[in-house]
Amino acid sequence: MARAIRGMDDLAVEKISTASRKDPFRVLIATMLSAQTKDAVTHAASTRLFRVARTPRSMAALSAARIERLIYPVSFYRVKAQHVREACRQLVDRYGGRVPDRMEELLTLPGVGRKTANLVLILSHASRDNICVDTHVHRIANRLGWVHTRQPEATEQALYKAVPRRWWARVNLCLVTWGQNVCRPVYPRCAACVVAPLCPRIGVVQQGR
Ligand code: SF4
Incomplete structure (x- = not known):
């Protein structure tokens, strides 16, 4: 599978990570925008937002309404705009404008769950100790029989036991x-x-072509 994906299009957050030299702030914000949103929409919305504001300080200075307009039509753009603005404010106030590199600290930011925190740690802080689980990972790991779980959170914990460590990231x-x-x-x-x-x-009940 790792060989087979080489010719396929990169994921939106991976593209943003590569283009920004793994900037943790951009990876954080793009991942926050990506929830339940198509990759092309995430990439376009993130690009528009970063064109206007590239740092937590400048993004926190934008109004929520401006962020909404910039990120539309990502899913839940109103809620995400508020989370982005508040997360940026907290990054400035509590971390001097830096994105923390510890799970417990990342999880205190509004709109940041384990999926986002794990991806920031893997892509921007070079962690090899994390597995990032979204709906695709949850679904396929269960179809393959690697895990037998109902929720992504349980899948993450089960995957730490089922997958060799060198593959986690x-x-x-x-x-x-x-x-x-x-x-x-x-x-x-x-x-x-x-x-x-x-x-x-x-x-799997029905297969496609
Ligand atoms: S369910 Fe089908 S497409 Fe998915 S991993 Fe198994 S064989 Fe491949």
């Missing part, structure tokens, strides 16, 4: 790319899947 990139292109939520393309011979296809 790459699980997200592999499974999210696979989830967008092959192991889709409905009608997964099992006939085109390189890991099909290894996959029990748990919970």
Whole structure:
């Protein structure tokens, strides 16, 4: 799977990370915007926002209404605009404008859950001790039978036991790319899947082309 994704389009947050030389602030904000939003929309919205404000200080100085207009049409753009603004204010007030590199501190920021915190730690702080789980990772890890869980939080903990440590930081990139292109939520393309011979296809009722 890791070999097979090489020719596929990079994920929006990965693109932003690469373009910004792993700037933790941009990775943080782009990941906050990405929840339940298509990759192309996340990338375009993040690019518009970073064109106007590149630091926590300058972003905190924007009104929530301005941030809303810049990030529209990401899902829940009103709530996300408030979270982004408040998170930036806290980064300035509590961390001197820097993005913390510890899970407990990241989780205190508004709108930041384990998925976002894990991705910031992996992409920007070079952590190899984290697995970032979103809906794609949760779904595919269960279809493959690596874990048997109902919630992404439980999947993360189960994956630490099921996956060799050297793969932890790459699980997200592999499974999210696979989830967008092959192991889709409905009608997964099992006939085109390189890991099909290894996959029990748990919970898959209908396959696509
Ligand atoms: S065989 Fe089907 S269910 Fe299993 S990982 Fe591949 S696409 Fe997903």
